[in-house]
Amino acid sequence: MTLRSNLAVGSSRWAVRRAQWRALGLSDEDMTKPKIAIVNSSSNLAICFSHLDDIVPPLKEAIRAAGGVPFEVRTAAPSDFITSAGRDGRYILPSRDLIVNDIEVAVEGALLDGMVCLASCDKTAPGQLMAAARLDIPTIVVGCGYQPSGRFRGEHVDIEEVFLAAGHVAAGHLSLPDLTEMSDNAIRGPGVCAGMGTANSMHITSEALGMTLPGSTPVLANSPRMWDAVRQAGARIVAMVDEGLRPSDILTREAFENAVTVLLAVSGSVNAIKHLQAVAVEARCDVDIPALFERLADAVPLLAAVRPNGPHFIEEFEAAGGALAVLKQLSGQLHLSARTVTGQTLGEVLADVTVADEEIIRPVDRPLGRRPGIVVVRGSLAPDGAAVKRPVDDRGPSRFEGEAIVYPSRDTALAGLAAGQIRAGHVVVVAGLGPRGGPGMGMASAVVFALDGAGLGETVAVVTDGQMSGLVNTGIVVAEVSPEAAVGGPLGLVRDGDRISIDVTARVVDLLVPDDVLAQRRAGFRVRASSGERGWLSIYERLVTPVAEGAVLTEAVPDEEGKAR
Structure with a gap:
């Protein structure tokens, strides 16, 4: 087997690498074997990651038994509930791209031959998928389970x-x-949030893309099924290196369409839209993920309603067959020729699959509903789109029109609520939280939950260019508005008292202000030169692309409209 990790014998790089690895206990025979990175996003800061270190030893054993040499590498390990404390939660989305670059530096710098990525909390799975797409070396993503x-x-x-x-x-x-x-x-116990939030949604998405072993998501952390998946991944990755099966063979337009179809069928996290777009960008796959959600929204029935979308628990969803069962039920609407990390096509994987409980995961001819739970809306307030998460039942309004009350941050909005400024009928606009405006895309979930706690969840609407919890299901919330306010998007032109109209069914969000008034406001708008941040957020601010393009880092500096030059 020709391996990129096998440097020319006698060269200086071979000599110093041999000296390092011999000191680690490797033999000369090991030097010629496939060298596999175990990407471990581990941290003692959050329970999401607390079990990952224990997964590494049996995974190493499985890789060795298959004829490979494992190397554990570490990355950042962000948790939405822990890492959101600093900078108003603006480190959360940028941490995804930090993970990508962590992996590139360690794995590409060492010219390793393949990767097994241990996915846990929200940003690890998309970050690892993005890195796999960028490096294009054999990769398996292992969903490491949800917490009890x-x-x-x-x-x-x-x-x-x-x-x-x-x-x-x-x-x-x-x-x-x-x-x-x-x-x-x-x-x-350890693991990710136990619901159809961003973490479980992205684990399921990875399986739908073909980048995770079939039948392994979602899974209870530290359960026998999780340990089986870990051992199988260790054996399979060595074979993938031998076969030369790469992410570019798997992450095709058809695979992305399959993933969007599954997300709609389970009413997954709205955050998956930007994460999937980011993976597509890294994969150099010319696919518009928001447009896919728009095109498929009315064609894909709702097959599962896991909390908080509906009455069922994630444990019941797993027992019914999980992602593999959803794929089976949807097989008539999927691209079955798409390849998976097994080396088989999706059609071959699904051939003998049965669904254990068709009340939990419904067949397409007996769905729970046909109203999409993930909706992309557009209009004069969001020309490039925005995301709405809808309840799977008919509770709550789908249309809203009211007067705007505008806040420049999460904290000012919370203070305004506490002061009694927000009343029934208001459209609460929280602007300036986008990727550049934050910088780092601030979290607006606390505002939504505070409004719900104040009894206003159904009588006000929220519009923001920030991001939301993947489980938001309270009232009408229009998030991730693009273009964002900081680069001159219409959201930044909204003033107190302006009327805003939202029609989720028609997928429209409009600012009802005369064109000449908006033109005057736009003429006086100046793009902020810099937030004054230092460190990672400063780098992110200068290099991030719009959220509609995945909010990935570009090699070029964005212009005043947020586009890459």
Whole structure:
């Protein structure tokens, strides 16, 4: 086998590498074997990652048994609930791209032959998929599981319910002792949030793309099924190197369409839109992910309703067959010729699959509904699109028109709510949180949850260029508005009292202000030269592309409109 890791014998690079690796205990025979990176985004800061270090030893053993040599490499390990404390949560999205570059430096710098990526919290799976696409070496992404949830006074409780409940405490509708007790019981072990949030959505998406072993997502962390997937990945990655099966063989236009179809069928996280677009950009695949969501929205039935979208738990979804069962039910709407990390086509993978529970994962002729849970809206307020997460049932409004009340940050919006400024009928505009405006795309979820806690969740709407929790399902929330306010997008021209119209069914969000008034405002608008941030956020601000393009880092500096020059 010809391996890129096998340097010319006798060369200076071979000699110093041999000296380093011999000191690590490798033999001369090992030097000629496939060298596999175990990408471990581990951290003791969050329970999401706390089990990953224990996964590495059996994975190394499986790789060695298959004839490879494993090398563990580390990356950043961001957690939405921990890393969001600093800079108003603006490190969260940029951390995804930091992971990509961490992997590039370690794996490409060492010229390793393949990767097994341990995916956990929200940004690790998309970051690892982006890196796989960029490096284009054999890669398997392993979803390392969801956390077991707890009980609060006889009822299910998980981390997202704690997050939502905090807004009720601020409004005086829940006591601090009750919130504390919920917090004590919400998480009973390691793994990602136990719901159809961004982490589980991206693990399922990775399987739908063909980059994860079939039948391995979602999975309870540290369960026998997770350990089986780990061992299988260790054996399979060495064979993939031998076969030369690369991400470019798998991450095709057809694979991305399959992934969007699955996300619509399970009403996954709205954050998956920008993450999938980012993977497509790194894969050099000319596909418009938001446009795919628009085109497929009415064609894909809702087959599963996992909390908070519906009544079922992620454990029930896994037991019913998980992502593989959803793919089976959708097989008539998928590109079955798409390849997977097994070396088989998707059609071959699905040939003998059965669905364990067709009440949890419905067939297409008996769906839970046909109204899309992930909706891309456009209009005069969002010419390049925005994302809306809808409930899977018919609760809550689908249309809203009201007067804007504008805030420049999450904290000012929360202060305005506390001061009684926000009333029923308002459209709460939180502007300046986009990738460049943040910089780093601020989180606006706390505003939505606080409004819900104040009893305004169904009587106001929220429009923002920031991002939301993947589980937001309260009222009408239009997020990730593009172009963002900081680069002159219409959202930055909204003033208190302007009327905004939202029609989710028609997929339109409009600013009802005369053109001549907007022209006057636009003439006086000046793009901010710099936020004054230092470090990673400064680099991100200068290089990030618009969210509609995946909010990836470009090699060129964006111009005043946020486009890459």
